[in-house]
Amino acid sequence: MIADDTIQRIAARFRELEASMAGELGELDGEAFVRISREYAELRPVMEAVESYRAARRELADLEEMAADPDSDADMRALAAAEIETLRDRLPGLEMELQLRLLPKDAADEKNAILEVRAGTGGDEAALFAADLVQMYQRYADLHGWRVETLSYSETDIGGCKEGIFSIAGTSVFARLKYESGVHRVQRVPATESGGRIHTSAATVAVLPEAEEVDIAIDEKDLRIDVFRASGPGGQSVNTTDSAVRITHLPTGIVVQQQDEKSQHKNRAKALKVLRARLYEQERANADRERAAARKSQVGSGDRSERVRTYNFPQGRVTDHRINLTLYKLDRVIAGEALDEVIDALTAADQAEQLAEMRDDPRH
Numbered sequence: 001m002i003a004d005d006t007i008q009r010i011a012a013r014f015r016e017l018e019a020s021m022a023g024e025l026g027e028l029d030g031e032a033f034v035r036i037s038r039e040y041a042e043l044r045p046v047m048e049a050v051e052s053y054r055a056a057r058r059e060l061a062d063l064e065e066m067a068a069d070p071d072s073d074a075d076m077r078a079l080a081a082a083e084i085e086t087l088r089d090r091l092p093g094l095e096m097e098l099q100l101r102l103l104p105k106d107a108a109d110e111k112n113a114i115l116e117v118r119a120g121t122g123g124d125e126a127a128l129f130a131a132d133l134v135q136m137y138q139r140y141a142d143l144h145g146w147r148v149e150t151l152s153y154s155e156t157d158i159g160g161c162k163e164g165i166f167s168i169a170g171t172s173v174f175a176r177l178k179y180e181s182g183v184h185r186v187q188r189v190p191a192t193e194s195g196g197r198i199h200t201s202a203a204t205v206a207v208l209p210e211a212e213e214v215d216i217a218i219d220e221k222d223l224r225i226d227v228f229r230a231s232g233p234g235g236q237s238v239n240t241t242d243s244a245v246r247i248t249h250l251p252t253g254i255v256v257q258q259q260d261e262k263s264q265h266k267n268r269a270k271a272l273k274v275l276r277a278r279l280y281e282q283e284r285a286n287a288d289r290e291r292a293a294a295r296k297s298q299v300g301s302g303d304r305s306e307r308v309r310t311y312n313f314p315q316g317r318v319t320d321h322r323i324n325l326t327l328y329k330l331d332r333v334i335a336g337e338a339l340d341e342v343i344d345a346l347t348a349a350d351q352a353e354q355l356a357e358m359r360d361d362p363r364h
Helices: 004-021 030-068 074-102 123-144 173-180 264-291 330-334 339-360
Strands: 113-119 147-155 161-169 182-188 199-209 223-228 244-249 254-258 307-312 317-320 325-327
Touching (some): 004 030, 030 074, 113 123, 123 147, 123 330, 123 339, 147 264, 173 339, 199 264
Parallel strands (some): 182 307
Antiparallel strands (some): 113 161, 182 199, 223 244, 244 254, 307 317, 317 325
C-alpha cells in the first residue's frame, strides 16, 4: 500500500502549485511561471489518481462501518456488504494506477530522437537487414505521425545500408523508441544465397534523445572542424567543393562526419545535432552507471552491444530476449504495424520493475 505521508506530500505540493498559479504567492516572472505551469501539468494527473484512490478508501471505510453497525437495517447491511466486495476489487486497480503515476519520469521521454542504424556482422546480408530496419522505423514513424529527417545515409551497391542516421520528431518519440537500442539479429535465407541455407547476421541500433543547446553547451574551442570534398561509393567525388564536414569533440574524442548536403553550413549543422545528442547520451549513461548498483535493468539499458531481438524469417517469429517475448507476426512487426506490441510489453516490464523497487523502498 502507498504510504499516507507520500500521498499527503503530493497533495501539499499540488496545493502550493495551485496557489502559485493563482498568484497568491506573489507575482511570478515568465521563466518561473513556465516552470511552475509545467510541474502543475505533470502533477495534475497524479493528483486525479490520488483523489480517486482516497475517495474509494473513504467510501470503503464508511461501508465497513455501516456493515458492522448492529443497529442499522439488515437490508442496508447486506447492500453495504455487496458494495464492499465491489470496492475491494476496484482498490488494487486504483492503487496500481496511482503507483504508475508516481513512477519517476525519464526526463528525455518527451524529446525527439536521433536514430542510428548500422550493419553488423554478416556482410551484404547484414547491410540488407539494416536497410529493412530503417524501413521498419520509417513506417512506424509514419504510423505515429512523426517527421523523419535523414541526417546521413551510406548505401551498399545492392541496396543495403552501411549506416543510417535520422532525426525523428514528434510526440513522445524517445519514450517509444528508447528500448530499440542494441543488437538486432536476423535469421533467414539471404537473397544473395543460392544454396538456400539460413544465415544469421546482425545490425546495431542506437536511439539517442535529441539534445537542445540548453541541454548541452558545446564550447567552440573544444571542437576541431575539418572540411573536405565529399566522396561517394568507390571514392569518386560527389561534388567539386569542400562541403563535407568532420567534427571532433576534443575532450571526449567523439567524431561526427556529414557529407550528404552540398552546403558546408548544412553539413556542419547536422553534424552538431548528432554530436550534441551523443554528448547528451554520454551524460545520461554516466548517470545510469551511478544508479546501476541499485537498479540493474536489462530493459531499455541502451547497451548497443547487447543482443535485444531476433527476427526469424523461416518461422515468422520475432523474439525480444530481454523479456522473453515471442510474437509469430514477423511480417507485421517488420512493416512497423505490430512494433507497438513489442514496445508496449517492454514498457510494461520496465514499469513492473520500477514498481517492485518502489514497494521495497521504505519511503513509499
